[in-house]
Amino acid sequence: MNPMYPIAQIRQIEQAAQATLAPGTLMQRAGTAAAHAALELIKFPHQQTSILVLAGPGDNGGDALESAAHLAQLGLSVSVLLHADPDKQSVAAKQALLRAQASSAKFIDSSQTNDVDAVITSTPWTLVIDGLFGIGLTRPLPDQLHQIVNTINRLHCVVLALDVPSGLDADTGNIVDDQAGGRGVAVRASHTITFIADKPGLHTCDGRDLAGQVQVARLGIDHSLFPASAIRLNHPDLFAASLQQRKHNSHKGSFGDVAVIGGALGMAGAVILAARTAAQCGAGRVFAAFLQDAPAYDSAQPELMCRRAHELDFSAMAVVIGPGLGTSAAARDVLLHALQAATPLVLDADALNLIGAESSLQKIVTQRQAVSLMTPHPLEAARLLGKSGAAIQLDRVDAARRLAAQYGSVVILKGSGTVIAGVDGEIAINPNGNAGLATAGSGDVLAGLCGALLAQGWPVWEAALAAVWLHGAAADTLVAQGIGAIGLTAGELIPVLRSGLNRLTAEQALLRR
Ligand SMILES: NC(=O)C1=CN([C@@H]2O[C@H](COP(=O)(O)OP(=O)(O)OC[C@H]3O[C@@H](n4cnc5c(N)ncnc54)[C@H](OP(=O)(O)O)[C@@H]3O)[C@@H](O)[C@H]2O)[C@@H](O)CC1
Ligand SMILES: Nc1ncnc2c1ncn2[C@@H]1O[C@H](COP(=O)(O)OP(=O)(O)O)[C@@H](O)[C@H]1O
Ligand SMILES: [K+]
Known part of the structure; x- marks a missing residue:
């Protein structure tokens, strides 16, 4: 393929x-x-x-x-x-x-x-x-x-x-x-x-x-x-097996919990974007966990449960950590806790910056038994590899592959032609999406989507492929509707991701008949 x-x-x-x-x-x-x-x-x-x-x-x-x-x-x-x-x-x-x-x-x-x-x-x-x-x-x-x-x-x-x-x-x-x-x-x-x-x-x-x-x-x-x-162009065929329609005999516990952890002072929006995405892309329950005081609730998405990060037991959830997390001692503390938990983990944004800056955290990532998925943009990748951002862009496939091998994680190296790397050296390059995604918060949305798929039991490789594909396809759909590329905002992606995921799932069910 x-x-x-x-x-x-x-x-x-x-x-x-x-x-x-x-x-x-x-x-x-x-x-x-x-x-x-x-x-x-x-x-x-x-x-x-x-x-x-x-x-x-x-x-x-x-x-x-x-x-x-x-x-x-x-x-x-x-x-x-x-x-x-x-x-x-x-x-x-x-x-x-x-x-x-x-x-x-x-x-x-x-x-x-x-x-x-x-x-x-x-x-x-x-x-x-x-x-x-x-x-x-x-x-x-x-x-x-x-x-x-x-x-x-x-x-x-x-x-x-x-x-x-x-x-x-x-x-x-x-x-x-x-x-x-x-x-x-x-x-x-x-x-x-x-x-x-x-x-x-x-x-x-x-x-x-x-x-x-x-x-x-x-x-x-x-x-x-x-x-x-070892290198493929990303396409729904590569994750079709995980596109499964829901059984009638299911309940919210069947689709897992997601905890999104981040939201230092002034950065709460990043958590909200990721958490809303997780909720609208199928996670059974979603917790929005903030380093600072949590808001009482999200009025636009009251289904979210808002908590203080340090008070949340996320040991049985898929965890997305990093959006708006900051790099404070408190942030490091909660990151360490998450790395040590035996839960599927999406490492994004400041979680990656903290890891890039500290070898003891790097060691813990490499030793994790549970699934880790890293979603760096080129500068975050540069910090993780001890290189410059320009050096990463000189060979994005090589950088993604090295990161995956070094950290024992599936890696999504973002940017035009996002590169997804698996631990065994397999690579997929994503062909869709557009520069409308070059807007604040679109990475938070991607991280939330990754968390939602992991919570629903997707294997990590397929979750990464599907999340990147759906994210790009949502941006393409919005541009076709005149909503972007200029002025597309990250929150607008969320309902389009939901319809994209439902449509692909229904199409796959038809193909299986
Ligand atoms: N072989 C086959 O079976 C098939 C090949 N196919 C086709 O061949 C292509 C590869 O052909 P290729 O190897 O001749 O290389 P190509 O890209 O034409 O350029 C290299 C030439 O340019 C030169 N050169 C290099 N840099 C230079 C520079 N900056 N400024 C100036 N000169 C420079 C270099 O010579 P040099 O000076 O380095 O000795 C060389 O002469 C491939 O892309 C496909 O299209 C298809 O037909 C399928 C079957
Ligand atoms: N020009 C582009 N073409 C395609 N995708 C892009 C482009 N620019 C950004 N993206 C995508 O948008 C997202 C941006 O993520 P990130 O840089 O982490 O933003 P933020 O931190 O503001 O959420 C990534 O998924 C990236 O691949
Ligand atoms: K040419």
Whole structure:
């Protein structure tokens, strides 16, 4: 289900496949698949339809030249901007160049043109195909291409990237840059057709912004040549088994209790958001536990039971600790108590900051027998790993995997393309959600949802996958309704999470019939 592979494994699959095929076959298949994808995007070609193909020095350029030859043979107007030294091209890419040259595709000679940008902007392109660089990019784009890429990124047309948007690291989702200057550029594609298998960098960090809609072309490679994959794209199929309709013969005790612990002075709202989410996403009973004096009740959600954290016996509940907790001695005290309890535990926000700052708490986390689920954003992850936030973003998959291994916890590393890591090294990357979630309190809502699912008996891995998926889907639903991305508030997610969870559960029940 939705496997993804890092570049090194893609290369191995590619080599194994090539050993069984005539030279150039995979490139020809990639070019054909790209041409079909282009035709689907153009939909109704007409006389004014014009396609610009950018072809780079390596085999990604070869794919582009193959697609140019195909599209030109179909009678479409194709222009090729070649950035390659023919003496250094692979044999397959040379063949592709000959095919494109033999077709009606026009070649723009950039060496004869002072102003390539003017050439690009003088035509109203229907579609641009980006075949400058794929998975072979090892250093920033050369200076001559910076301006071309910036010009392409300003065009108002469909941009189809081949394999990977040029300039993007397919493993990490970072723009390949020189670090020191941070001057990297990358093509911003509306669509990407990626070859052989999906790649993590298309879905996390800058990947979602640069790759657009991703489709995979397996190039006819036999399933047996694909090793088991440790990375998947999150999808309800991965947690379908836990989407169970309620039995008639059930009661509130059947669905567990959640305690949300946090709410230092001035931060009570974080607990309320998480607790309301837990209540509306199916927990049998929810306790909102505050470090300071607890409010008498929550007037908008009177079902919540408000308590002082130090007075609540949460030993038989799923516990969410951290929202608005602060890092005071009292906060540390209640965290220690929670870590020592044999209950499923969601560690969020200041609970993570406290753990990051103290090795004795770290040790207790690693020694817990009960389930722990950590939900750090990149800065919290940085504190837990003793790194900078920027270092976490440089390789989010690696950071999530390290955290999970180091703390013996399932980890949800939040942000665009949230990465979920299991203790055994398994990874899922979440493809939905949007920047409407970049608003205060949306993390509290996610933590509350995790707690609700754990209380209802979900296995921790499935709970993490489902919570992240539903959270993203709720934001997408709200944006589709015009409620966001700008101005979406965290509390608005809660009823949409509830309907999302009920809908998925009902759909799953239908599928099982
Ligand atoms: N092989 C196969 O079976 C299949 C491969 N497929 C396709 O091939 C792609 C991988 O091809 P690839 O390995 O040739 O790498 P690619 O991404 O085209 O670029 C590397 C080239 O650029 C150069 N270069 C690198 N960085 C540079 C820079 N900053 N500035 C300037 N030059 C730079 C580098 O040369 P270098 O200078 O490092 O010696 C090299 O020439 C893959 O993404 C997929 O699209 C598919 O057809 C399926 C079958
Ligand atoms: N640009 C984005 N795209 C997708 N999801 C996002 C984006 N920005 C934030 N999110 C999600 O929103 C939530 C924010 O959580 P967090 O940073 O802990 O916020 P808070 O502490 O205010 O509750 C996370 O689930 C994160 O993945
Ligand atoms: K590309």
